[in-house]
Amino acid sequence: MIAPSVASVRLVAPWAEWNTRFTDGRRVLETGTFALTEGAIAAGCRFFAGYPITPATEIAEHMSKRLPQVGGYYVQAEDELAGVHMCAGASLAGLKAMSASSGPGYTLMHDAYGWAVANEVPLVIVDAMRVGPVSGITGAPGQGEFYIARYCSHGGNIESLVLSPDSVQETYWLTIDALNLAERFRTVVTILTDQVISDMQEDLFLPRSADDLAEIVVPRRHNTEMPFYPQGSDAIDVAPNVVGQGTGVCVSAYTHTPEGYDIEEMEAHWDQSIRLINKIRRHREELLRYEAVGLDDADVIVVAYGATARTAKTAVLRARRAGVRAGFLRLITLWPFPDELFTRDVPYVVCELNYDGQLVREVQRAAPARDRVHFMGKSAELHTVEEVLRALDGVVKGQGIPAMPYIWTEVR
Amino acid sequence: MANRLVEKYLRPSQIPTKACHGCGIGMIENWILQAIDELGWSREDVVFITGIGCVGRQTYATWGGDNVGATHGRALAVATGLKVAQPDKKYVVVVGDGDAAAIGTSHLIHAARRNLGVTVICEDNMGYESTGGQFSPTTPAGYVMNSSPYGMVEPSFDPCDIVKAAGATFVAEYTAVQWLQTKKAIKKALQNDGFSFVHVRFQCNENFGAYALGTRDTVANIQWIEDHTRGVDRDGRPTEFTWETGIKHDASNSRPEFSRLLRDLNTRVAAGNGRGGHG
Amino acid sequence: MTRFRHLVYSGCTVPLFEPAKAKKQLPPSDKWSVTVEKNFCKACRFCIDVCPVDVFRWSTEVNTIGWFPIEVAHEANCVGCMLCYQVCPDFVINVEPKKTKAPREGAA
Numbered sequence: 001m002i003a004p005s006v007a008s009v010r011l012v013a014p015w016a017e018w019n020t021r022f023t024d025g026r027r028v029l030e031t032g033t034f035a036l037t038e039g040a041i042a043a044g045c046r047f048f049a050g051y052p053i054t055p056a057t058e059i060a061e062h063m064s065k066r067l068p069q070v071g072g073y074y075v076q077a078e079d080e081l082a083g084v085h086m087c088a089g090a091s092l093a094g095l096k097a098m099s100a101s102s103g104p105g106y107t108l109m110h111d112a113y114g115w116a117v118a119n120e121v122p123l124v125i126v127d128a129m130r131v132g133p134v135s136g137i138t139g140a141p142g143q144g145e146f147y148i149a150r151y152c153s154h155g156g157n158i159e160s161l162v163l164s165p166d167s168v169q170e171t172y173w174l175t176i177d178a179l180n181l182a183e184r185f186r187t188v189v190t191i192l193t194d195q196v197i198s199d200m201q202e203d204l205f206l207p208r209s210a211d212d213l214a215e216i217v218v219p220r221r222h223n224t225e226m227p228f229y230p231q232g233s234d235a236i237d238v239a240p241n242v243v244g245q246g247t248g249v250c251v252s253a254y255t256h257t258p259e260g261y262d263i264e265e266m267e268a269h270w271d272q273s274i275r276l277i278n279k280i281r282r283h284r285e286e287l288l289r290y291e292a293v294g295l296d297d298a299d300v301i302v303v304a305y306g307a308t309a310r311t312a313k314t315a316v317l318r319a320r321r322a323g324v325r326a327g328f329l330r331l332i333t334l335w336p337f338p339d340e341l342f343t344r345d346v347p348y349v350v351c352e353l354n355y356d357g358q359l360v361r362e363v364q365r366a367a368p369a370r371d372r373v374h375f376m377g378k379s380a381e382l383h384t385v386e387e388v389l390r391a392l393d394g395v396v397k398g399q400g401i402p403a404m405p406y407i408w409t410e411v412r
Numbered sequence: 413m414a415n416r417l418v419e420k421y422l423r424p425s426q427i428p429t430k431a432c433h434g435c436g437i438g439m440i441e442n443w444i445l446q447a448i449d450e451l452g453w454s455r456e457d458v459v460f461i462t463g464i465g466c467v468g469r470q471t472y473a474t475w476g477g478d479n480v481g482a483t484h485g486r487a488l489a490v491a492t493g494l495k496v497a498q499p500d501k502k503y504v505v506v507v508g509d510g511d512a513a514a515i516g517t518s519h520l521i522h523a524a525r526r527n528l529g530v531t532v533i534c535e536d537n538m539g540y541e542s543t544g545g546q547f548s549p550t551t552p553a554g555y556v557m558n559s560s561p562y563g564m565v566e567p568s569f570d571p572c573d574i575v576k577a578a579g580a581t582f583v584a585e586y587t588a589v590q591w592l593q594t595k596k597a598i599k600k601a602l603q604n605d606g607f608s609f610v611h612v613r614f615q616c617n618e619n620f621g622a623y624a625l626g627t628r629d630t631v632a633n634i635q636w637i638e639d640h641t642r643g644v645d646r647d648g649r650p651t652e653f654t655w656e657t658g659i660k661h662d663a664s665n666s667r668p669e670f671s672r673l674l675r676d677l678n679t680r681v682a683a684g685n686g687r688g689g690h691g
Numbered sequence: 692m693t694r695f696r697h698l699v700y701s702g703c704t705v706p707l708f709e710p711a712k713a714k715k716q717l718p719p720s721d722k723w724s725v726t727v728e729k730n731f732c733k734a735c736r737f738c739i740d741v742c743p744v745d746v747f748r749w750s751t752e753v754n755t756i757g758w759f760p761i762e763v764a765h766e767a768n769c770v771g772c773m774l775c776y777q778v779c780p781d782f783v784i785n786v787e788p789k790k791t792k793a794p795r796e797g798a799a
Binding site: 413414415416418428429431432434435436437438439442591592630631634 | 756779787
């Protein structure tokens, strides 16, 4: 319950409206992985190729059951790298495609990720993060791929689209949104979820049939003529290319011409970079999604995303009821990083599930005063409401975050 | 006027290819095009999928229809997605020994296991020539290459054995002096609704020839290929090894093709007989 | 199986003005059309080496990709063995029956 004294509450995301628009359906108690699968299928995904890994395994299992029911195809790839390449091939041939993994598998996907981004192939990749490094603790949550998701390919010269849900219902809508954005931007959209959101069971509303969603789902179209790659242009809503209809398109990861064959000229390289970077940067306003509580009058703002944001939000609301003017900012779009949300010159407390500090560095970069950004790192377990309250208390009093067991506050 | 297949099938801006003079890649591509021509297929019917390295790079975008140049070793993974999503096109996967027998062997094995309906032309110059001539898993044992200056100590293998063991339904091996047999094998391979693998060893002058054989002379290097195909050199002396060429396995059209398996599953599920187990 | 005439070279890979060795001399039949695209040729010399009847010679004009290419010297000698067509790595050569009878298109 939100106390009446809170100044402003807002959710900036397409589903702020979708939640109220679609009311004819059923409610189930289900997991985040179930919601993700259903959202993908509702948005038209008809191909999944992946490899089992905790906590994303259930996505593969659900897909293996649901896709044949809707005339789609599930391929269990021999490894995650093959899986994403298969998805890219299927997308090029005309099917909306998705893959899903966790950190150890996600890190294998990078070559394919870059190939798809460079060739403007629409794809959605899900990373259900768990604690690291590497295999870590199998059943514990983490948020260690914040930067990898942005820099998910070698060689630079790309921008990335990364979204993160914080509830089972939001996972459903966000997956539809991700597939839509993949079509509109002709790129790979990464969904960074985590073990908690994937495995937890919550109330989930499902529209009666996928046809009801036709007005919000971006359909697959195909571009059959030159230019296959409008190099030098930042336009979005360009139809994806298609292989197998004899258009003569060439698809490869070399620097390429508008026709797609490889060329070793500076002009082509420059034009391609403009396209891949600016098509996302110049449309940031289409991509901004976040949730905020009391941002406009807060004396201290807690920043978090994913499962971490749940306890952080509760702490902020409780602090408000106790008279502390705390604010809460939950990022849904992680990349392109929303610098424009950090204009207020107040202390920030950044809660994230890692000890090396990733999100906090971006907040330090974007906020007006770097030394007013406090890091509250925890790993393998969610921050408790009490811990966040104690942190808020310390920061408001100007003493910084007090020492607490398993809480990391140093950023170097 | 050039070879008449250029106008029929190739992309003019990409010819002449980037291959070195005397390289076998263009020869084999000529035979692939003849096979396609004799089967009566058009540009729109066939998609060329290539890998990284000389074979992939020099072939990529030469085909006048659709081309897909995958990352190193992953041509078969991309081919799997393409074939499942769009099964009625013909997919010709042109990869080198590095792409197929080193970095991409896992995907080669699984594509063969699944009996994916593509035709893989593995053009083998027995080394990583594009990066200057390092040895590869198909370099003859003991040969000196840029990364085996004392002679290659690793054993090598024949990728034909691997795909056959994994379940390929058509496997053939020839060399660059066997144009007629290779073309016939490619035609058969293209008509197999299943996984076809045609392995063609060929000469490299700039790197393999220079470092392993001691010459960049084009005729000498293709002569070396001929000698080891026949098993004797020009003076009648037996060569130290001979490649066994021929159609090694032909079970064409005997097993269901992978995309067919998935479609049949969907039909069964739609009819209500697909369900099994829990849920 | 194709056969390559083995000629001993001392390692020179650009045989400028290499005279063709003595080949079989048949009376010219003039049944075959042999054309080349000079600007595709990279002077690998397989065609000159394999042709049994002296159809080709080296050109003395460099082509647009920097090689001295082959050219057709005695088209009338061609017997239609197609070895040059099959051995060329660069799609340079076209060999077809002359249009006195209907050309074969994509025979199986």
